[in-house]
Amino acid sequence: MDKESLERIRQMTKDKITIANFQNDEGMKENKNNKIYSIRKIAVVACCMLILTTGAVFAKEIMKYFFGNEILDKAAESGYVGEINSDVVEEETILENNNTGIVIDDVDVSVKFNEFIMDDFTLSTNMTIEFDEKIKEVFDLDKLQFIAIEDLIVIDNEDIILFSSASKPDFDRLCKKYNLNHTFAVWDEKQYNCSHSRNLLSHDKERNIVNYNITANPADKLFPKSKELTFIFSKIKLEKYEEYNGQDIENGEYLKSEAITLTGDWNFKIEVPEKMYNRTNIEYKVISVSNKDFEVYEASVSDTGFAFGTIISNVEGEPFEYKFNEINKQFQAGQITLEECQKRTQEIFDSEEFKKYEENAPKEDGILKMNNKEYIKTFDYSVNEQIIDNITHITNSKGKKFMVSNLFYKEEFIDKDKYDFFNTFEMSKSDATDKLTVTIIYNGEPVYIELEKVK
Amino acid sequence: MKKDNTIYMYIKDNTLDIDMIVDDFSGYLYTIIQNAGNFPKEDIEEMISDTYFILWKNQYKLDVDKKISPYLFGIVKNLIKQRYHIFYKNDENIEDYEENLIINEKLDVTVESNELTRKIVQLLSEMKNEEKDIFYEFYFYSRKIKEIAIEYKLSESTVKSKLYRTRNKIRKELLKGGYSLNG
Numbered sequence: 106m107d108k109e110s111l112e113r114i115r116q117m118t119k120d121k122i123t124i125a126n127f128q129n130d131e132g133m134k135e136n137k138n139n140k141i142y143s144i145r146k147i148a149v150v151a152c153c154m155l156i157l158t159t160g161a162v163f164a165k166e167i168m169k170y171f172f173g174n175e176i177l178d179k180a181a182e183s184g185y186v187g188e189i190n191s192d193v194v195e196e197e198t199i200l201e202n203n204n205t206g207i208v209i210d211d212v213d214v215s216v217k218f219n220e221f222i223m224d225d226f227t228l229s230t231n232m233t234i235e236f237d238e239k240i241k242e243v244f245d246l247d248k249l250q251f252i253a254i255e256d257l258i259v260i261d262n263e264d265i266i267l268f269s270s271a272s273k274p275d276f277d278r279l280c281k282k283y284n285l286n287h288t289f290a291v292w293d294e295k296q297y298n299c300s301h302s303r304n305l306l307s308h309d310k311e312r313n314i315v316n317y318n319i320t321a322n323p324a325d326k327l328f329p330k331s332k333e334l335t336f337i338f339s340k341i342k343l344e345k346y347e348e349y350n351g352q353d354i355e356n357g358e359y360l361k362s363e364a365i366t367l368t369g370d371w372n373f374k375i376e377v378p379e380k381m382y383n384r385t386n387i388e389y390k391v392i393s394v395s396n397k398d399f400e401v402y403e404a405s406v407s408d409t410g411f412a413f414g415t416i417i418s419n420v421e422g423e424p425f426e427y428k429f430n431e432i433n434k435q436f437q438a439g440q441i442t443l444e445e446c447q448k449r450t451q452e453i454f455d456s457e458e459f460k461k462y463e464e465n466a467p468k469e470d471g472i473l474k475m476n477n478k479e480y481i482k483t484f485d486y487s488v489n490e491q492i493i494d495n496i497t498h499i500t501n502s503k504g505k506k507f508m509v510s511n512l513f514y515k516e517e518f519i520d521k522d523k524y525d526f527f528n529t530f531e532m533s534k535s536d537a538t539d540k541l542t543v544t545i546i547y548n549g550e551p552v553y554i555e556l557e558k559v560k
Numbered sequence: 561m562k563k564d565n566t567i568y569m570y571i572k573d574n575t576l577d578i579d580m581i582v583d584d585f586s587g588y589l590y591t592i593i594q595n596a597g598n599f600p601k602e603d604i605e606e607m608i609s610d611t612y613f614i615l616w617k618n619q620y621k622l623d624v625d626k627k628i629s630p631y632l633f634g635i636v637k638n639l640i641k642q643r644y645h646i647f648y649k650n651d652e653n654i655e656d657y658e659e660n661l662i663i664n665e666k667l668d669v670t671v672e673s674n675e676l677t678r679k680i681v682q683l684l685s686e687m688k689n690e691e692k693d694i695f696y697e698f699y700f701y702s703r704k705i706k707e708i709a710i711e712y713k714l715s716e717s718t719v720k721s722k723l724y725r726t727r728n729k730i731r732k733e734l735l736k737g738g739y740s741l742n743g
Contacts, residue, residue: 114586114605118582121677125616298688300686303686324688447713483728514725
């Protein structure tokens, strides 16, 4: 058994135990009778079937856009979408079966970018990937369940990396190849730190075609108003799971997984539509706030969400947290070294002020007691899309309610007793009425903020 | 297999030291599975990790004075049987383990919902490295918030907030995917 194998076993075991502990904590189980699931699942399957059985052109007539995400579909339907129709980039790739080690040379893979959405909080693109017949020798596309572009880097016309899914070796390799002067995982003004989701939209076994979506959301700053984007990548991974001995795959037991990686060299340049780089949001002003400690600094709506930010004063918290936050931010932005970060953190721990605080603070097993306080409630197990009164939400004047979408969020102390709350909500321009009510569940109680559209 | 210690030797901070068990027994289990049939490499790795997971799940049912290898052998034998629905054949002397196989009958030898695990692993892979690492520190290594905060040079509240975010994101995605979250 080789070293890589040992590390994979270690990681798989770690995953299983971590997730079992998490499930135990959450009291989580799979429930196949869940209504939301059934409806969503049927809708998704129906859409995929339309694409598969009627061909891409007909499918587009039936459902023009499909990003695999409700709010993006809605934005696209209302016109906030770029039709890219990029050139098809065909590459002769090397295919490697990750299980068997079988390698096949010269497997043609064509990639084409289709629809595209970009605003402050979202970068999302649909693409079509077509494989040549050789893929059938080693992989059954009908059973495809997961696809990932493993080393995608998206860079704009100002040389800012907006998104990267590459590991360090891949990142360094691609940066060297394309003369990019960036450091892996340094989130400075030239690089964004993003979370992302990858959606397999549909696949057509007969024509060896896969439709795929990748959506990225920034974590540290809003996306810029870029005019041109370049997508570079070299690895596409396909994965399938199969059942053993006729056992039901839905039960999830003893699934056999198989993966192949296709290695090539893709490079796409995309012109960002003017409506996206010249995007404007609709601003709202505050009419009333039911709690005087709330100072709203952001209330605006875009095509993909409502952004709301407020500073809350007189919040009882841990008095040193904001200092640690500040040091951590500087470190993540590459402004200070790890040594400097450690030194400054230690200085806080060693300060007389901290020692004094520590002496009097409540303790548990000899260490400072955890502050488990949930200041703003944005999620609850019992909440569904119809009943969201117990969590933070927005209500429009038609009575429709919208939950937080977490496309971009901040919840942190910025001073001893000042708390910054910022989040996006699942409400786009089309639902934004002249008057809105934001309900923040703060320390278990609702705080109402009445807003009015600025005209 | 480097050594065949008792369970007691693999207990650290009142829990099984899985990292140490992985180091000591993966080669041993690999050979057993390889001898049992023509399994692809990935299947062998999956079965070995399932074996460790089952052992971990049953850790409080194990007799700490007994050797660990018969437990592992019993579990892996069961997994092979379940996969191929055939009886296990190899060069190992099954009689040596008979007593311990009886013990193993008391163990819960199922691995639930690999699909759910895959889904969560996929969600974790899409998160920022620091959030993911903190999640593992908390749920795998069972480290306290304070310890994680020191290790990662963060305040305790930041660690809690990152954990809270990660949990929320997983909950929300699972809810969308049809998993009931309140048991």
